[in-house]
Structures are given as C-alpha cells and as structure tokens.
Amino acid sequence: xxIGIIGGTGPQGLGIAKRLAxxxxxxIVGSRKEEKALTVVGEAxxxxxxxxxxxxxxxxxxxxxxxxxxxILTVPLQAQSATLKTIKENAKGKVLLDATxxxxxxxxxxxxxxxxxxxxxxxxxxxxxxxxADVKVVAAFNNISNSHLANIPDPIECxxxxxxxxxxxxxxxxxxxxxxPGLRSIDIGPxxxxxxxxSITPLLIGMNIKFKSHYGGFRITGIDFE
Ligand SMILES: NC(=O)c1ccc[n+]([C@@H]2O[C@H](COP(=O)([O-])OP(=O)(O)OC[C@H]3O[C@@H](n4cnc5c(N)ncnc54)[C@H](OP(=O)(O)O)[C@@H]3O)[C@@H](O)[C@H]2O)c1
Numbered sequence: 001x002x003i004g005i006i007g008g009t010g011p012q013g014l015g016i017a018k019r020l021a022x023x024x025x026x027x028i029v030g031s032r033k034e035e036k037a038l039t040v041v042g043e044a045x046x047x048x049x050x051x052x053x054x055x056x057x058x059x060x061x062x063x064x065x066x067x068x069x070x071x072i073l074t075v076p077l078q079a080q081s082a083t084l085k086t087i088k089e090n091a092k093g094k095v096l097l098d099a100t101x102x103x104x105x106x107x108x109x110x111x112x113x114x115x116x117x118x119x120x121x122x123x124x125x126x127x128x129x130x131x132x133a134d135v136k137v138v139a140a141f142n143n144i145s146n147s148h149l150a151n152i153p154d155p156i157e158c159x160x161x162x163x164x165x166x167x168x169x170x171x172x173x174x175x176x177x178x179x180x181p182g183l184r185s186i187d188i189g190p191x192x193x194x195x196x197x198x199s200i201t202p203l204l205i206g207m208n209i210k211f212k213s214h215y216g217g218f219r220i221t222g223i224d225f226e
Contacts, residue, residue, distance in 0.1 A: 003176065004028040004068025006061050006075065007083055009040045012072030012099055015149025016141060016180075018044055021053035022152065025177035028057045030064030032083075037064075051153055054109065065090035067163070069174055072097045074139065077106045077115065077122055084129045092133045095169040097143035097162075097176070098123045101201040114199045116226030121194035138162055139194035140177060140185075142201050147214035149161035155182030158217030161200070163193040186225060 001021055005013040017027045029044070030033035031037035031070035037058030047053050057064045064179035066072055071094055075083045080100050084091075098121035104113035119125055124137035130137065148156045160177045162185055164170045169226035188197065 001070060002026045002028060003061075004030055004064035004071045006030045006073045006087055007066060007079065008072075009036055010074060010144035010149065013072065014040065014044060015075065015124075016072060016099075017041075017056055017147045018053070018170065019149055020049050020176065021056050022048060022051045024054055025179060026054055026057075028059050028064040028068050030059055030061035033062060033085075034060040034063070040149050047061055048152065059076045061087055062090055063091070063219065065094075068094070070095045070097070070176065072099065073126065074099045074141070076100070077102050077117075080122060080126065081129055084126055086112075087132050088130055088135075091130065092095075093135070095136045095138065095166075095172050097138050097140040097173050099125045100126070101142050101198050101203075103202055108146060112180070112202050112209060114202045121198050123194035123198070124191055127165075127191055129175045131199060135163075136164065136166040137191060138164035138166075138169050138173040139191065139197050140173045142182065142197050143204065143217065145204070145208075145215060145217060148217060149180075151215075153181075156180060156217070157219070158180045159184050159186050159187050159219050162196045163188050163191055163197060165191045171190065184219075184225075186220060 041058035
C-alpha cells in the first residue's frame with residue numbers, strides 16, 4: 001500500500017512520513033512544487049537512514065494523489081480547499097485522512113483558540129469538497145504534535161482519535177496510525193464528531209504554551225476498547 005502525504009513538506013506531514021517510512025511503509029511526500037518535495041525528501045532520507053526506513057519519494061501533490069492508495073492531508077486550513085481541488089480528480093474513490101485543525105490563526109487570532117467553521121469541522125469540509133469524487137474522509141492525526149513525531153525513534157505515548165462515515169476507511173486509518181510506535185487509534189464515531197477531535201488540538205497547544213512544552217498529548221483512561 002502506498003501512502004501519499006498531500007502537503008507533506010511541513011512539520012506535521014513530514015513527521016508522519018518519516019515515522020511511516022521507518023515502519024517500512026511506502027510513502028510519497030507531496031508538495032505544490034515537485035522540486036520542493038524532492039529537496040525535502042532528500043534531506044529527510046539522509047536524516048532517518050540510520051533507522052533503515054523505506055526511502056521517501058517526492059512528487060507534486062497531484063501526482064502523489066494519483067500514485068498513492070491512501071492519502072493524508074497535512075496543510076493549514078487556509079490551504080485546505082485549494083489543495084483538495086487540485087487532487088480531487090486523482091483522489092477518486094480513495095481514503096483520505098485529514099489532519100487539518102481549524103485554528104484562529106487563520107484569521108489572525110491566537111493559536112490556542114479553535115476556529116468555528118461551517119460545516120462544523122475541517123474534516124466535514126473536506127468531505128463536502130470531495131463528495132462527488134467518492135473519497136472516504138477520516139479525521140486523523142489532528143491531536144499528534146509534530147514535536148512528538150520528530151522525536152525519532154522514541155514511541156509517541158498518545159491516543160489518536162479518529163472519526164468517519166466509512167468503516168473500512170477507518171480500519172485502514174487505524175492500521176496506518178498504529179504503525180507508529182506508541183500511538184493508539186480510537187474510533188469515536190461518524191464524521192460529524194470531527195469538531196470534537198479538532199478542538200482538542202488548541203487545548204493541547206494552550207497547555208503547551210502555559211507549561212512550556214511542545215509534547216502535549218493525551219490518553220483516554222477507564223475504557224476497555226478491546
Ligand atoms: N504542526 C503540528 O504539530 C500539528 C499537529 C496536529 C495537526 N496539525 C495540522 O496539520 C496541518 C499541517 O500542519 P503543519 O504545521 O505541517 O503546516 P504548515 O507547515 O503550515 O504547512 C504544511 C504544508 O502545506 C503547504 N502549504 C502551506 N501554506 C499553503 C497555502 N497557502 N496553499 C497551499 N499549500 C500550502 C506547504 O507545502 P508546499 O509548499 O510544499 O506545497 C506546507 O509545507 C495543519 O492543518 C495543522 O493544523 C499540525
């Protein structure tokens with residue numbers, strides 16, 4: 001299975017890409033510019049080579065969407081709509097994990113405040129944009145910090161909440177998430193729950209700022225998920 005990270009040149013996408021490559025997955029890092037993707041993967045492959053990864057491959061976002069079986073979207077909210085429109089044709093029928101978090105930074109506000117959007121979450125917005133391409137959207141990776149992802153090879157002792165309307169797509173998402181040591185995927189229900197997942201991120205960011213950390217994450221306790 002090939003995994004394509006759309007907008008994978010930023011800290012979130014590249015962090016996920018490196019972790020999955022170390023886990024032995026075939027990962028394509030996408031960018032608006034193929035040249036940038038190639039430069040970024042060249043540096044990343046050099047950085048992680050001691051961990052015996054599969055080599056990351058760089059491509060333009062549209063080509064990454066065509067070549068991959070499963071997509072992960074890691075762009076800022078402001079870029080979400082435009083980026084999805086560029087890959088829509090090549091993403092037809094595929095599963096897309098959306099890590100987008102609506103933050104007030106998009107309108108010049110504080111990073112620790114959620115931005116209320118319509119529809120109620122970035123993941124539902126993605127599903128709406130991609131509706132006629134039959135893309136199965138799963139909200140995922142929204143609560144995992146790039147600092148944790150970059151802390152290779154340490155396990156990330158966090159839960160990764162996911163939601164979506166397609167059972168098989170959520171199983172695929174969970175399989176991918178749990179390739180990263182320490183991460184546990186928890187399916188909290190349909191896509192209309194995504195606003196709950198996305199709003200945890202500004203809470204964690206606020207705590208990071210208050211307590212001078214970069215590693216805020218969480219674990220759900222008291223529930224047996226087996
Ligand atoms: N950083 C975290 O710790 C974290 C944690 C959880 C969730 N998230 C979410 O994950 C997403 C990515 O986070 P990030 O910190 O990696 O973001 P980022 O560095 O700001 O952007 C990621 C990539 O998106 C593309 N991009 C940026 N601005 C764009 C624009 N105006 N139009 C089109 N493409 C643009 C760029 O790729 P190219 O220039 O190569 O095209 C960039 O490298 C965000 O939605 C964020 O809320 C982040």
